[in-house]
Amino acid sequence: MRATWDIFCSVVDNYGDIGVTWRLARQLVAEHGLAVRLWVDDLGAFVRLCPQADVQVQRQFQQGVEVCLWGGDWQAAEPADVVIEAFACELPAPYIAAMAQRAQKPLWLNLEYLSAEDWVEGCHGLPSLQSNGLSKFFFFPGFTAGSGGLLRERDLLAQRRAFQADSAAREVFLRSIGVTPLPGARLISLFAYENTALASWLDALAADAQPTQLLVPEGRILADLQAWLGCTGMRAGDSQQRGLLHIQVLPFIQQDQYDRLLWSCDFNAVRGEDSFVRAQWAGRPLLWHIYQQAENAHLEKLEAFLALYKEGLSVSAQAALVDLWRAWNTGEAVDESWTQLLQSWPEQQAHAEEWCLERAAQADLAEALVQFYLNWL
Numbered sequence: 001m002r003a004t005w006d007i008f009c010s011v012v013d014n015y016g017d018i019g020v021t022w023r024l025a026r027q028l029v030a031e032h033g034l035a036v037r038l039w040v041d042d043l044g045a046f047v048r049l050c051p052q053a054d055v056q057v058q059r060q061f062q063q064g065v066e067v068c069l070w071g072g073d074w075q076a077a078e079p080a081d082v083v084i085e086a087f088a089c090e091l092p093a094p095y096i097a098a099m100a101q102r103a104q105k106p107l108w109l110n111l112e113y114l115s116a117e118d119w120v121e122g123c124h125g126l127p128s129l130q131s132n133g134l135s136k137f138f139f140f141p142g143f144t145a146g147s148g149g150l151l152r153e154r155d156l157l158a159q160r161r162a163f164q165a166d167s168a169a170r171e172v173f174l175r176s177i178g179v180t181p182l183p184g185a186r187l188i189s190l191f192a193y194e195n196t197a198l199a200s201w202l203d204a205l206a207a208d209a210q211p212t213q214l215l216v217p218e219g220r221i222l223a224d225l226q227a228w229l230g231c232t233g234m235r236a237g238d239s240q241q242r243g244l245l246h247i248q249v250l251p252f253i254q255q256d257q258y259d260r261l262l263w264s265c266d267f268n269a270v271r272g273e274d275s276f277v278r279a280q281w282a283g284r285p286l287l288w289h290i291y292q293q294a295e296n297a298h299l300e301k302l303e304a305f306l307a308l309y310k311e312g313l314s315v316s317a318q319a320a321l322v323d324l325w326r327a328w329n330t331g332e333a334v335d336e337s338w339t340q341l342l343q344s345w346p347e348q349q350a351h352a353e354e355w356c357l358e359r360a361a362q363a364d365l366a367e368a369l370v371q372f373y374l375n376w377l
């Protein structure tokens with residue numbers, strides 16, 4: 001009998017929680033042949049990522065995953081062999097009680113947020129004894145061999161490489177989302193939270209000698225974008241030109257299409273957790289807008305990642321990268337650091353590809369979870 005897995009996702013805000021768990025659930029089904037239920041407490045957020053889904057339906061199969069509404073009124077369900085609570089969400093008490101009563105106890109995992117901090121390796125895989133006698137294990141995604149790795153589908157990089165080698169495929173894809181590539185323009189995608197640094201970046205892009213085509217999926221950055229443009233009411237499909245900067249708002253597209261958008265662009269500004277990882281698999285230079293936490297805890301995470309990522313770059317390329325990322329994440333002007341980054345462009349490009357290949361040498365997160373379960377049995 002194939003093993004059963006339950007993944008619980010509570011949508012805090014944005015799309016990262018459901019983005020990560022939906023991707024993981026699909027991969028466990030597609031690549032490991034597992035029976036996976038994804039319990040999500042906000043089908044509205046899920047439908048943004050999976051438009052075929054029905055927001056009214058309590059249980060539905062989508063791409064082989066049984067997607068279940070995790071409503072306030074919990075209906076008894078037989079616990080699975082492996083239970084993942086994503087990002088420390090709290091499982092329903094009756095479900096935990098049923099886990100403890102199961103003849104063959106389930107493996108209980110807390111899948112943590114992604115961080116490059118040093119302590120992650122020391123905590124990855126550690127058990128914590130619960131009051132009902134079950135152990136809960138902490139599973140940390142990460143960038144180094146001692147962590148749980150990153151979500152990466154088996155053929156992702158092969159697909160990405162084939163796509164990037166095929167300019168016709170890129171053109172067809174871009175047109176399918178309403179984008180006509182402008183000849184000679186640098187293509188950039190922008191997915192970010194509200195950011196006071198944006199105006200300085202747009203100033204620099206508009207004044208640049210090389211044209212830029214900036215693609216902005218609908219979302220939280222739109223207000224800052226419109227403030228800079230001096231307009232309101234921009235919607236998907238709308239575009240504006242300032243100097244050599246052409247700006248187009250895109251609709252929110254499906255995850256697989258979003259990957260292709262990242263692969264198509266020369267530079268990607270991403271945010272949170274999942275788009276950040278996907279931009280790394282694109283093998284192109286990137287800019288990360290980290291999710292803000294209380295007491296600026298996120299800035300330590302940012303530094304931890306930069307310390308890893310910058311290794312191998314020349315001193316000047318490191319400085320440009322670090323300055324740009326720090327300024328972007330503290331809302332300071334980025335025009336100078338952007339101009340500096342352009343000075344080391346070929347180096348930044350080669351480095352992004354190298355970083356991607358080095359990360360891909362590790363087991364991916366889904367594989368690592370399955371292996372963890374097999375070792376635990």
Ligand code: TRH
Pocket residue numbers: 012013014015016017018019020049113191217251252253254255256258271272273274275276291
């Ligand atoms: O939406 P986010 O800001 O999510 C964040 C982070 O995960 C953060 O760590 C978490 O604490 C917080 O949510 C609650 O960014 P993220 O993680 O990149 O998730 C966005 C998802 O949306 C990702 O799976 C990619 C997907 N996406 C699309 O499918 N289509 C699109 O057009 C775009 C722009 C994104």
